[in-house]
Amino acid sequence: MKKKLWLSIGLLITAFSLQANAATYLNQTDADKLSAYINNNSLACMSCHAINQKIVGPAFIDISRRYKRDPKSLSSLTFHIANGSTGVWGPINMPSNMATEAQAKILSGLILNLTKK
Numbered sequence: 001m002k003k004k005l006w007l008s009i010g011l012l013i014t015a016f017s018l019q020a021n022a023a024t025y026l027n028q029t030d031a032d033k034l035s036a037y038i039n040n041n042s043l044a045c046m047s048c049h050a051i052n053q054k055i056v057g058p059a060f061i062d063i064s065r066r067y068k069r070d071p072k073s074l075s076s077l078t079f080h081i082a083n084g085s086t087g088v089w090g091p092i093n094m095p096s097n098m099a100t101e102a103q104a105k106i107l108s109g110l111i112l113n114l115t116k117k
Contacts, residue, residue, distance in 0.1 A: 025062055026052065027114055034060060034110040043099055045107070051114070058089045064114040077108035 039085035084096030
C-alpha cells in the first residue's frame with residue numbers, strides 16, 4: 001500500500017513538473033490570443049489540438065517549437081491549416097478547409113508566437 005501511494009505521489013510530482021516546464025516556455029498572452037481567435041471565429045481547431053497537450057493532433061506549443069527556426073514556417077503552416085496535410089505529424093491527417101487562407105495565416109502567426117518570450 002505504501003509503495004503504491006509513493007508511486008502515485010511521484011507520478012503526480014513528475015506530471016506537475018512537466019506541465020510547469022512546458023508553461024515556462026509558453027507565451028501565455030499569445031496562447032490566450034490564439035484561443036480567443038479560434039473561439040471568436042468558430043473554428044474547430046480545439047477539437048483535435050490543445051495549447052499544451054497532444055489530443056488527436058499535436059499541441060500548438062509543439063508545433064511552435066518544431067517550426068520556430070524555419071524561415072518558411074509561416075507559409076508552410078498556413079498552407080497546412082488551409083489545405084490539410086498527410087503524414088506531417090504521424091498517420092492522422094489534418095483535414096482541409098478548416099480555415100480560410102486569411103484565417104490560416106493569422107493562426108500560423110499566433111501558433112509560432114507561442115514560444116517567443
